[in-house]
Amino acid sequence: MTLQTDKKGKAQDWSTESSEAMQSRLKQLGPSFTFEELWELHKQSVGKSQPSARGSMTLRKKGMIVGNAVILCAILLAGIGLYSPSIGAALQKVFFIDLFYKNVRGGMDSGLYQIEKQNLSTTTDVSVKDQDIRLTVAEVFYDGIQFVVNYQVDYLKKQKIKEEDAAVYYKYKFEDAHPAMIGTHTFTITGDHTFIGTTVFNTEPLPENARLHIEIRRIGTTDGNWDVTVPVSLDKTKPFIKIVRPQMAGVYEDKKFVVDQITFTPVGTRVVIKTDHSGSLSYFLEDDLETRFDNAGGVGNNFSPLSEINPKPPYVTLLVDDSTSVQSNTLQQREEYADYTGPGSLPVTLKGNKGGTVTITDVQFLKDSTVVYYEASDAVNQRPFLILENSSGKGFVSAPNAVRLSRDSFAYKLQYPKLPSDRFTFKLIVNEYSQEPKEPVKVKIPIDWE
Numbered sequence: 001m002t003l004q005t006d007k008k009g010k011a012q013d014w015s016t017e018s019s020e021a022m023q024s025r026l027k028q029l030g031p032s033f034t035f036e037e038l039w040e041l042h043k044q045s046v047g048k049s050q051p052s053a054r055g056s057m058t059l060r061k062k063g064m065i066v067g068n069a070v071i072l073c074a075i076l077l078a079g080i081g082l083y084s085p086s087i088g089a090a091l092q093k094v095f096f097i098d099l100f101y102k103n104v105r106g107g108m109d110s111g112l113y114q115i116e117k118q119n120l121s122t123t124t125d126v127s128v129k130d131q132d133i134r135l136t137v138a139e140v141f142y143d144g145i146q147f148v149v150n151y152q153v154d155y156l157k158k159q160k161i162k163e164e165d166a167a168v169y170y171k172y173k174f175e176d177a178h179p180a181m182i183g184t185h186t187f188t189i190t191g192d193h194t195f196i197g198t199t200v201f202n203t204e205p206l207p208e209n210a211r212l213h214i215e216i217r218r219i220g221t222t223d224g225n226w227d228v229t230v231p232v233s234l235d236k237t238k239p240f241i242k243i244v245r246p247q248m249a250g251v252y253e254d255k256k257f258v259v260d261q262i263t264f265t266p267v268g269t270r271v272v273i274k275t276d277h278s279g280s281l282s283y284f285l286e287d288d289l290e291t292r293f294d295n296a297g298g299v300g301n302n303f304s305p306l307s308e309i310n311p312k313p314p315y316v317t318l319l320v321d322d323s324t325s326v327q328s329n330t331l332q333q334r335e336e337y338a339d340y341t342g343p344g345s346l347p348v349t350l351k352g353n354k355g356g357t358v359t360i361t362d363v364q365f366l367k368d369s370t371v372v373y374y375e376a377s378d379a380v381n382q383r384p385f386l387i388l389e390n391s392s393g394k395g396f397v398s399a400p401n402a403v404r405l406s407r408d409s410f411a412y413k414l415q416y417p418k419l420p421s422d423r424f425t426f427k428l429i430v431n432e433y434s435q436e437p438k439e440p441v442k443v444k445i446p447i448d449w450e
Helices: 019-028 035-041 072-082 085-104 110-117 323-327
Strands: 122-130 133-142 146-155 168-174 181-189 194-203 210-219 228-232 242-244 248-252 255-264 269-275 281-287 301-303 315-322 331-340 348-351 357-365 369-376 385-389 410-417 424-433 441-446
Touching (some): 122 228, 133 210, 133 228, 146 210, 168 181, 168 194, 248 315, 255 441, 315 323, 331 348, 331 357, 348 424, 369 385
Antiparallel strands (some): 122 133, 133 146, 146 194, 168 210, 181 194, 210 228, 242 255, 248 255, 255 269, 269 301, 281 315, 348 357, 357 369, 385 424
16 A cells, blocks of 8 residues: 555556566666665664553564564655656555565565555545644555554654654544454654654454544554544455355364355455364465465464465365464474575575475575475475574574465465675574474365366
């Protein structure tokens, strides 16, 4: 989602251009001053993601190593005033999408990128002003699984905002509905007087044309009233939603379950399971190419969307396991290493799990990130825990999640933060158990896309 800008004189529509492609364009349009010069002038917090004091519970984060701070902040600050309105709008799209994922650092799957790519959000332009602070809800997205609210806060008289000013303390309520919800949010300073906020909530189904009431009685350190009400509708996403009702029963040992419904949206996938017990079963999902869906957490069994290389698989497979049996098994970790000293040091193959391998095939150094390409020997090793470690021992983990690139092989790419050097070490951590875990129960679910 993106904050709205004036689109007069628009020469080209970049609304569906990917962040990667946009970065390439921006390289040709870069300002004459350096990032370091601008950063010293605008050294601000990259936002927060705190729990109940500002809203609701946060999504489960992976808690890995936090990467470099946001380079795109400088690009946004420079670009909006220097380039045409269409480029300014595109910059804001890059800023929102990329910065949100930098803040949560891999704690969510990357399905939210599809909101921009497919123009799925609804513009609201709902605005309210109090205490010389204006809050504008720019856009809202809803797909039956989660909703996203993007807003901007402007301090109209404050000379320069500080970190403590970039916060919104809110309560969310739906009119005539009380769904279970769990979510996270980020706040990011974008100028001397402005910050933006993004809230992502995973939710139970909402009534048709629901209305969301946001009660806001404090922004930063200022008390006031910025209550707003916005529509939450499926109008833009409904044509892209596929619902399957398998009603397929299964059993894991003595625990019975029924696959009641699967909802596929451009942004995520939800599987509804009915059981008559409060057991400890775990559920995973993969497509017909054995591409494993990322777990998206939240309310229910939520996963990443279908992969772009396989958007309409003939079937998906639900894998059912018992988490207690895995926890009782002794876990051992093995580490594999390989040095990267330049393109001539690739490809390099690391020993993976169960006799498999992970082969690093290429590394690309982009303006604000490092992209690693690899190919796994089998499905077991398709999602390796691969860390990039610099000479001082600092590790960098990938975010967002791995993207599959081929239907015929387990070829993927991973995106890491920009590294301080082009010399580093690949560190592959392999989990091995003292005894082979029991095979999961598999339920093959056909999908009719007609």
